[in-house]
Amino acid sequence: MGPGELLDVLLAGGRRADRATHVRDLPARPGARADWPAWADADVVRGYRALGVERPWEHQADAADAAWSGRHTVLATSTGSGKSLAFWLPALSAVRRGAAGALLDPGRIESVQRRPTVLYLSPTKALAADQLAALERLLAAAGTRDVRVATCDGDTSRDERRWVREHADVVLTNPDFLHFALLPAHASWSRVLSSLAFVVVDECHAFRGVFGAHVALVLRRLRRLAAAYGASPVVVMASATTSDPAASAARLLGVDADDVHTVTTDASPAGRKTLVLWQPPELPGGDGPWASLLPDEDPWATVVVAPPPPDVPEGPGGADGAGSADGPADPGDPDGLAARGSGVDGPAPQPAPPTEGSGPVGTGERLVAVPQDRPRRTATAEVADLLADLVSAGARVLAFTRSRRGAESVAATTRDHLRAVDPMLPALVSSYRGGYLPEERRALEEAIRAGHLRALATTNALELGVDISGLDAVLIAGWPGTRVSLWQQAGRAGRAGAEGLVVLVAREDPLDTFLVHHPEAALDAPVEATVFDPGNPYVLAPHLCAAAAERPLRSEELDLFGPRALAVLGQLTERGILRRRSSGWYWTHAEPASRLTDLRGAGGQPVRVVESATGRLLGTVDAASADATVHPGAVYVHLGVTYVVDELHLEDGVALATRRDVDHGTWARWVTSTSVVEVEREVAWGPVTWSFGQVDVTTQVVGYQRRRIPDLQVLSTHDLDLPARTLRTAAVWWTAPPEVLERAGVTLEVAPGALHAAEHASIGLLPLLATCDRWDLGGLSTLVHPDTGHATVFVHDGHPGGAGFAERGFDLGPVWLRATRDAIAACPCATGCPACVQSPKCGNGNDPLDKAGALRLLSTVLAHAATSGTTSSV
Template identity: 75%
Template sequence: MVGTGELLDVLLAGGRRADRLTHVRHLPARAGTQADWPTWADGDLVRGYRALGVDRPWTHQVSAADAAWSGRHTVLATSTGSGKSLAFWLPALSRVRAAAARSTLDPGRIESLTRRATTLYLCPTKALAADQLVALDRLLVASGTTDTRIATCDGDTSLEERRWVQEYADVVLTNPDFLHFALLPQHRRWARLLGSLQFVVLDECHAFRGVFGAHVGLVLRRLRRLAESYGATPTFLLASATTSDPAVSAARLIGVDPSVVQAVTDDASPAGRKTFVLWQPPELPGVAYPSSDDDPWTTDLPLPDLARAPGSLAPPAPDDVWGDSSPTPGTAPTAQPGLVVGREGSGPLGTGERVVSEPADRPRRTATAEIADLLADLTIAGARTLAFTRSRRGAESVAASTRGHLEEVDPSLGRRVSAYRGGYLPEERRALEHAIRTGALLSLATTNALELGVDISGLDAVLIAGWPGTRVSLWQQAGRAGRAGSDGLVALVAREDPLDTFLVHHPEAIFDTPVEATVFDTTNPYVLAPHLCAAAAELPLRFEELDRFGPRTFELLGELVDRGALRRRPSGWYWTRNEAASRLTDLRGSGGDPVRVVESVTGRLLGTVDAASADSTVHTGAVYVHQGATFVVDELRLEDGVALVTRRDVDYGTWARYATSTEIRSVDAQVPWGPVTWGFGAVDVTTQVTGYQRKRIPDLQILGNETLDLPARTLRTTAVWWTAPPSVLEAAGVDAETTPGALHAAEHASIGLLPLLATCDRWDLGGLSTALHVDTGTATVFVHDGYPGGAGFAERGFTLGATWLRATRDAIASCRCVSGCPACVQSPKCGNANNPLEKAAAVRLLDAVLAHAPA
C-alpha cells in the first residue's frame, strides 16, 4: 500500500505539475463503532461472518437489520465500502433459514409443510448480481450451511436453469429488466416465489433515478400488486449511496408513504484519511483551438453503464440548426447553491469588460491525455488505481495511451493496465474484475460501470476525468479509493467544459454542498401508460388499485381505452391485444435490443451497442475500438441487429453528423419579459444521422466527409425556449451575419450551465438555436430534455430562467479565451462541428435579454 503523501508527490511530479493543482482537501479518518450481533440472527450465519473476519458488525448495520427484521421498509444510505450488504443479507437469510427449519422439524405432520421464505434481490447490473452471488456462496461455505438455495436469474439464464429457480430457489438475484420482461408477465410460473416473498432487496438504489428510476418504480408497484394477490406483503430493504432525503426517495421508488420507511444514515464504518485534489490540465501555448472539441475520444457518448446489464444507456440525438443533444437517463431537478460564475479581469472582445492579455486562444490539454499521464506515473509507483472516464472511447483511449507510456519504461508494465466498459462480453468483464482484485492488473481505465458495488477494495487512488454529473456519483467513484479503512487519493481532472472549469475553481460547490436527492416522476404519462398496460395484462386493473399508480391514472386509462389498448369492464380494465404488453417499453431507453458487433472474418462476437446509439457509433465506415484494437465497420444491419466489422489499424477516428428539427407541439407555460418570451411545453425533436467525418488522430485534421442513409428518429419531450425579437438583437448590436453564431454560443453555454440548477448532466439535455423558427416567428433558443415525455430539467430551467441565464452570461464572459473554447461556448456533442459561434455577440445578446428580466 503506497502512502497518499507519496502518491500526491507522484501526481505533482516533483513540483513540475504543481500549477495544475487548483485545490487540495484532506478528509479526516473516521474510527468505526461496533455493536453486538442481534439476538434474532441465525447462529450459523454469525459464525460464517466471523470466519470471514467480521467479528462484530458496525452499528449502522445492526440498526438497519433490526428495522428490516421487524418488518419495516428500510433504506441504508451510507458510504461506499461501509458494509451495506451485511445489513440486508443478515435478516433475509436468517428468515430463509428459520422458515426452512420449521418446514423440516416434523416432516410427518401436515402442519409442518409451511412455505419456505423467499427473497428477491434487485440491482442495476448483471455484474453486481454475479458479484453478490460469489459473496453469498463464500458466506454460506464459511457458515457450513447447505440448506439455503441461491441463484441468479436474468435474460442469459437458460430455460432449464430458470425452471429450477422457479421451483426451488430461496433467494433469487436479478435486475428490474428481468422482472419487467419475464417474471411479472409470467407470474403464475413464479407463484411459489411471489407467494412466499418476505424481503425485496434493492441494491444501489440511487442508480434508479430519472426516467429509468420512474420505470423501476412502476415495476416495483406491479411486483407489490402481484405479491399481494398471492398473499405476500414483502418488506423492502434498500441500499443506497449517501443521498439527500433517502426515506423520501425510497418511499417514492416503492410506492409507499415516507412515514413507513426507516432511514439509517449514520455511517459507523471506519474510513481512512482521504486526500482529494482538484486538477486543471495546462494550457498548450501556441496551439489554436480546432473547430470542435480537441479530445479525439471524449466526443463519444459518455454512456453510463450503471443502468445496463451489460451495456449502456440511451443514444445521442444531437440538434441542428445550430444545436446539440445527447439523451442519457439521469436524475430529476434539485436547486443547487453557488451560482456566481466568473473571474475578475477577463472577458471577450466587444463586451465592454477588460480583455485578457493573451493574443490568441490557447486550448488546454485534454482530460483524457492528462489522466493517461497520471495513471502511468501511479502505475510505475505501484499504486492500484481506477481511472473513471466519461465515455467508452475515453476508457479505451486512456488505457491505450497509458500502456504506451509504460512500455517506454518497462514493457512488462503495459500488460498491467486495461480498459473496462459496458459492451464487453460478460466473461471479459468478470476476468478484468478478478484481475484487479488479485493484483494481476494494477490499473483500470473504466466508465462508471465500476461506480456501483462490485467488490473491488484495497485501491490506492482514483482518477476522475471530468465531472461525473452528480455529487452522488462523484462520491461513489471517490469511495473506491482507500476502502476498508485505508488511506486513499482522489483526483478530479477538469475537462474543457463550463461546469468543470467552474467546479475546480470553486471547491465549496463540491465539498461544502449537500449531495442531491434521487428524484424521478412515476406519473410521467409516457412512462406510466405502458406500465398500466403491462399491469392489466398481468391481472385486470381494479378501480380500488388506481391510487397505487398515481393521481392521473384514471384519466390515462381512459385514453388507453380510447386507443383500443385496454377494454373497460365492470370488473376492471383488461389488456386487449395478443402481443406481450411488457414489450411496449424499454426500462433503460435503449430503443430496442442491443446491436451485436461481430467480426466479419471469424464470426467472433466482440460486444454490443445500444440499438438507438448504433446509428452514431457503428454505422458503416465507423471506427470501433475494443481493448485497444481498432475495427472498421463494414456494414450496419439494423433489421438484424448486427454490425459487421473488420480488424484494421487506422490512424483516424469517426464522428457522426446530424440533421435535426424541433417542432413545438404545445405551449404549457409562457412568461413575457417585455419583448422577450420565455416558453415551456412539449416538442418533437427529429434527428437523423446524415454522415460522418474521418479525422486524423491526434491532431484531428479532417481527412474526409462521407454521407449515410439512415432512418430519422423522433423524440417527443419537453423544452424551455426564449426568443430574441429584432428589437432585442438590435439593442445587443447583433446583426444578421452574427445572429446565428450568437444564438448558437448562448445555447451551448446554457446547456453547460443548467446542471448547476437541475441535478442532471449535460448529456441529459439537447438544444437548438435558429435565427428564425417557424413556430415562434423569430430568433429562438431551445433547450430540451433528452427523454420521452421529459424529465423535469427543462422545466427547472424555465422556473429559474433569470438565474440560469445570468450564470450562462457570466460563464461566457469570464472565460479567458477570445473567440470561444470548450470551456465556455464550444460543445463536445455539437451536431454542426461548433460552427458558427460568436462569443462576444452572445454576451451582448444575453445582456440585452437579461435587461428585460424581472427583478
C-alpha cells in the first residue's frame, strides 16, 4: 500500500480528517550511481553485488575514495542512504590486501607484515551487533574466510577478549570499552593498535553535549596511543544530516576542519513520503481524569502537594502556581545507554541529570495543576489506535514513543484493539526498548525484518542505524526533541527508495500544539548542529589523567588535547593529582585513572530485574530511575507481560518480581528540592542578586498510586521509604525582589509564568555562549525560594560536580540575559512558542508560561545590570 492509501486508512473515511492539521508530500528523489573504485577488493565487490548492490551511490564512492586516499572523512546523509558501504569498502579492502601480502616470501622471515586492523565505534551495543551481522552476511556472500570480525565490549568474556586481542582484524566496540578497558590496557592490545588502519565512528551525531566531549577526548587518547605504536589511522565518521558536520567531526577528532573531507550530497534514491502533523481530539465532556493533564508516558509525573514551612509566605490562594520541578527523565537515556557500560564498576550512584523545571516541590511552595478547558486525548492512546488500523491494513510500522513505559503501553493497547478484529493479529505487534536482554532485542529486530512482526512500538532505541528496511509507515508519539531526531525517525519509513507515510502525533503540550499548527517550525527550519566542548576543563581534566596513566604525557602531545590542556595540567600538578618530571606528566596513584569519569553520567550500574520464582533475568533498569520504576509494589511490564515487584535491593542492584496479571499500573510520587550549598561568586545589580555556586538538587520517591487501566482511576495510594538522591552541581541564579517584580509590572498571579518563561529561554540561549547542549542543563524557577527569600531563577549543570556551563553563564551574565530578552522580543508569536519560551523537555508541560511577563521582567533586570559593576568573588 502507498502512503496515500495508508493515510486514507488513518483518516477513517473522513471521520478523523480534522485531526490532520498539515499534510505535506515530500517528492521522490532519483539515485545517482558511480563505478566501483579501481582499488576496491574484487571479492568484497562481488559480495556487495551478491547482496543486490550492483554499483555504489555517488556519495558512497566519494567518501570511500577519500578514506582510501588517507583523508579523515565525514559522511552526513539521510537514514537508509547506505553509509556503511562507504566505510566498510575501504576498511575491508585494506584488511584483505594486508592479509594477501602478510607473507610476501614464505622463505624469508623479514618479509612478514602485520595485517591491518579496524576499530568500529558506535554509541550502542545494539548497533555494533547489527553491524556484525551485516558484515558476516557480506563476507559470506563474498566467499571470503580470511577476515576475522568480532564484537568486544563490557559483556565479552575474558577468553573471547583474548581471542579478539590476538586475532581479530575488525573489532566492533563502543567508546566506553575504549575508555575503561582497551586504552588503559593498551600493551595487551598492541597488535591492534600498531596495525590500526581505520577507525570508524558510526552515528557520530549522537556524540553531543558532555557525552560528546568525553568521546572526543577518548578518540584523541586513541590516536595518541596508536601513534606511539607507529600507526596513523584514518577516521571515517557517519552521521545523520546535521548542521556543519565538518566542524563537528573536526572537533571530535582534534583536527582542523580543512583536514576532514565532507560528503553531504545524498545520491541515494528516496521514495515519495507523505508527512502528516496530527492533533488528537478533545476528550468528550471537556474534562477527564486529572492525570490526563500530565505527560502520559512519564512515570514521574504525579503531582505531589508539599506544605510550605511556616516561615515562607504562600503565593496567591496558597499556591505559587509555578508547576512542578522535574525528576529523572528517560529522554536522556535512549536505548538504555546507561546500562551499556564496560562492565567495570563505576562511581557511586547519582541521580539522572534533572531537566528543566518550574517550581520546587518541597522548597516552600504548594503545587497546583491548573486544568485546561478542553483536555485532549493522550498521544500514546491515539498512536495505539492508529497503529492498530495500520496493522489491520497489512502495513509494516514503527511507532516511536518518548519513554520505555510509553512503548509498552502502545504495544499492549494496540494488541487489545487488534484482538477484537482478528485473534491472530496481536501476535504481530511487540514493544522494543532499552532494558531488554540482548538476545530479545536481536530476535525482535530479525522478526520485523523478516515480516514475522508487522509493528514495533519503540523508544528512540531504533532511531540509530540498526538496519530495518521495507517499512510502510512511522508513527511518532510527541515531538522527539530535535529536528535531527525527527528526520532520523521519519527516515525509517520507505527506506531503500520505497514510498512511506510519517505521522507526528502531538502530545497535550503547548510545544507540540504549536508545531502541528506551524509546520514551518518543524519541517522547514534547518537541523541543529552537534554541540560539545572537548576543552571544558571539567571534562578535560580526568582524560588528561587517564592519558598520563596510559603513557606519560609529553609537552609535544598537548596540541592534541587543545589550548587549555597546559593550564589544566598545571592545576592537576598543583593539587598533587599528577606529578611533573622533565620527561612529562605522570599518574602515580594506585587506582585506575579511568575511574575518575563516567562517559555517560550513568549514575552507577543498572538494576537487574529478576523473576523471583525462577531466578530468570527479565531486563535492566538504569540506577537513576530504579526508585520510580521498580520500587516494591511497582508494576513492571516486559514484552507485554506484567510483573509486580516484591523487593528492591538497591545495594545489590537487584529487583525481585513475580509474574502476575493485573488491571492496574503504578505511578510514583516524588518530591524534589534545590538548595544553595555555597555561593562562590556574587554581584549586586541594584536590588537584583546575580550568583554562582554549588547547589544540591534532591529528588526522593515518597510513594506511588495504583491506577486502574485504562480509565486511570486511583485505586489506592501507598507510601515508600526510599533514599533521597542528590545531585550536587554548579548553578547560576538571579533573584527578583518584590520591588523588581512591581517595576516590571509582574503581579503575583503573573509571576510564576514570567519566571518559568525566563528560565526556559535562558536555558535555550546558554548553549550559544557556553558550547554545550540544552540537554546538559537543568533549571528551576520559583516565586519564593527559602535560601534567597525572593523570586529566583536557577540554571544548573545537569552533571555531578558541574561541567562549567553555569559558570560560563555567570561570567557573561548581561550578555546572556540580553540575548535571552532579544530572542523573546524578536519572536513573532503572540504568547510563546518553541522558538522562544517553550521547552522540548519541560517536566511541567510548559505550563504556566507568560511571554510578555518574562520580557518585562528581563528588561527590568537588565536595566539594573547596566548600572552595576563587574562580577566579583565573595
